[in-house]
Amino acid sequence: MAFNKPKKPLFSLNSSLCTTLFFIVLFTIPILLLLHTPTNSICTTTSSKIKSWSGDLRDAEFSWNRLKFNDKNPPLKTLKIAVFSRKWPMSATPGGMERHAYTLHMAMASRGHQVHVFTSPPMEHVTPTTSHMIDDSSQSSPIIHWHEGEAGRWRYNKAWEQYQEENEREPFDVIHSESVALPHHVALSLPNLVVSWHGIALESVQSSIFQDLARNPNEPMSSSFNQGLQGMIPKVLNEIRFFHNYAHHVAISDSCGEMLRDVYQIPRKRVHVIVNGVDEKDFCEDSRLGHDFGSNIGLPQNATIVLGVAGRLVKDKGHPLLHAAFSQLKEKYPNVYLIVAGSGPWLQRYKDLGPQVIVLGSMNPSELKAFYNSIDIFVNPTLRPQGLDLTLMEAMISGKPIMASRFPSIKGTIVVNDEYGFMFTPNVESLVEALERVVEEGRGKLARRGKACREYASSMFTAKKMALAYERLFLCIKNETFCTYH
Numbered sequence: 109m110a111f112n113k114p115k116k117p118l119f120s121l122n123s124s125l126c127t128t129l130f131f132i133v134l135f136t137i138p139i140l141l142l143l144h145t146p147t148n149s150i151c152t153t154t155s156s157k158i159k160s161w162s163g164d165l166r167d168a169e170f171s172w173n174r175l176k177f178n179d180k181n182p183p184l185k186t187l188k189i190a191v192f193s194r195k196w197p198m199s200a201t202p203g204g205m206e207r208h209a210y211t212l213h214m215a216m217a218s219r220g221h222q223v224h225v226f227t228s229p230p231m232e233h234v235t236p237t238t239s240h241m242i243d244d245s246s247q248s249s250p251i252i253h254w255h256e257g258e259a260g261r262w263r264y265n266k267a268w269e270q271y272q273e274e275n276e277r278e279p280f281d282v283i284h285s286e287s288v289a290l291p292h293h294v295a296l297s298l299p300n301l302v303v304s305w306h307g308i309a310l311e312s313v314q315s316s317i318f319q320d321l322a323r324n325p326n327e328p329m330s331s332s333f334n335q336g337l338q339g340m341i342p343k344v345l346n347e348i349r350f351f352h353n354y355a356h357h358v359a360i361s362d363s364c365g366e367m368l369r370d371v372y373q374i375p376r377k378r379v380h381v382i383v384n385g386v387d388e389k390d391f392c393e394d395s396r397l398g399h400d401f402g403s404n405i406g407l408p409q410n411a412t413i414v415l416g417v418a419g420r421l422v423k424d425k426g427h428p429l430l431h432a433a434f435s436q437l438k439e440k441y442p443n444v445y446l447i448v449a450g451s452g453p454w455l456q457r458y459k460d461l462g463p464q465v466i467v468l469g470s471m472n473p474s475e476l477k478a479f480y481n482s483i484d485i486f487v488n489p490t491l492r493p494q495g496l497d498l499t500l501m502e503a504m505i506s507g508k509p510i511m512a513s514r515f516p517s518i519k520g521t522i523v524v525n526d527e528y529g530f531m532f533t534p535n536v537e538s539l540v541e542a543l544e545r546v547v548e549e550g551r552g553k554l555a556r557r558g559k560a561c562r563e564y565a566s567s568m569f570t571a572k573k574m575a576l577a578y579e580r581l582f583l584c585i586k587n588e589t590f591c592t593y594h
């Protein structure tokens with residue numbers, strides 16, 4: 109997100125904006141309170157054990173990742189699946205909802221389903237002009253249909269034409285849209301459509317509240333942020349009205365599922381929570397690897413606690429908070445270190461904090477794996493409650509506890525047990541307080557927390573678990589007999 113140079117100081121807000129702000133506050137406080145009250149399903153399922161539950165899967169309000177699914181190959185039935193994704197990644201660039209589509213549907217294809225991906229022309233090297241390009245020659249599926257036109261520019265109507273042609277040849281069993289890749293007016297006529305939401309407008313409202321509260325009082329609000337606020341409530345209302353057109357909804361966090369049911373008023377049987385997964389081959393617990401990595405980057409032997417942060421070093425990921433909090437902490441604890449993996453505008457400011465901060469820049473996936481192993485605890489000070497950062501799952505799968513902003517998504521899905529780590533209100537004082545608790549607690553206890561995290565995350569957040577849950581949902585849409593879970 110770009111933060112333009114502010115044009116207007118806060119005190120000259122016009123009256124319509126004040127009204128909007130007032131409305132946002134009025135509207136969101138009850139919602140935030142509501143979201144902070146855990147429902148029974150969340151309270152009773154905080155253990156990492158596979159849930160013993162039976163019933164119609166469409167009634168499940170908890171995340172499907174908690175269940176155990178048939179992983180026999182071939183699956184109960186093989187399906188023909190259409191995927192609409194604005195982009196299809198061609199390289200190992202991590203992150204984003206396109207990455208989710210890729211991880212999920214490569215797994216679907218490897219389980220024998222016939223997957224057709226409808227997407228925009230690729231940005232990198234290959235510039236195919238026709239459809240039916242095959243991404244990986246060793247496998248006949250997924251079949252990638254790049255529509256015509258400019259690289260990276262999504263035109264749903266072109267993709268829809270290609271879909272129709274393929275559907276006439278042999279009908280699809282189920283259609284999957286990544287967010288609004290397939291617009292709602294097209295979705296309206298499709299009873300076998302599943303849409304995955306990676307962040308909804310109501311979560312952006314919360315995000316704006318947290319971001320503005322983290323603003324220094326003498327720093328004016330940026331004009332782009334200001335404009336964003338004004339359109340916010342209309343955007344939520346608009347989403348509430350058009351989301352109904354999609355037959356089935358996948359929320360990627362428990363709290364998002366709750367918002368879709370309770371605020372967006374989507375009938376509960378059409379809302380399913382399936383949390384995104386990370387590829388378990390890419391992350392693991394390996395203390396030797398972590399130790400070697402630490403030596404290579406110059407982490408001193410006398411370090412007592414090593415904190416780690418990863419991702420884009422931008423304001424809305426909470427870096428102003430961590431920067432300020434660590435500046436205080438390092439004075440009091442000269443043997444506490446912070447490793448920063450990632451790049452962005454805050455990189456130089458971290459470098460300026462001196463020898464207790466080790467700034468690494470962007471990391472490739474194998475370096476990230478070593479990074480997670482070299483730290484004692486992973487810090488995520490994000491100010492954006494939309495979706496869930498995959499870094500949280502990656503750190504947990506690597507056997508590390510978490511320190512994160514107290515957001516409904518993180519609290520309801522990730523740090524569901526006090527054992528898994530620490531939560532703080534996203535402001536400097538609260539973060540400093542949490543950091544001090546971590547330091548006082550020491551390495552041994554953090555390592556025990558890490559073991560618990562690993563156990564929980566490897567039962568919940570693997571790409572395999574995500575794929576099996578989606579497979580079951582697709583089967584249930586194809587034939588209701590598959591909706592029954594024992």
Ligand SMILES: *[C@@H]1O[C@H](CO)[C@@H](O)[C@H](O)[C@H]1NC(C)=O
Nearest residue numbers: 408409410411441442443463
């Ligand atoms: C820890 O070790 C580093 C490098 O070996 C040294 O520069 C630093 O002074 C030590 N810190 C303390 C607090 O002893």
Ligand SMILES: *[C@@H]1O[C@H](CO)[C@@H](O)[C@H](O)[C@H]1NC(C)=O
Nearest residue numbers: 184185583586587588589590
């Ligand atoms: C659904 O699956 C069941 C069990 O496999 C089968 O008996 C039934 O015919 C299927 N129904 C449809 C409509 O395909």
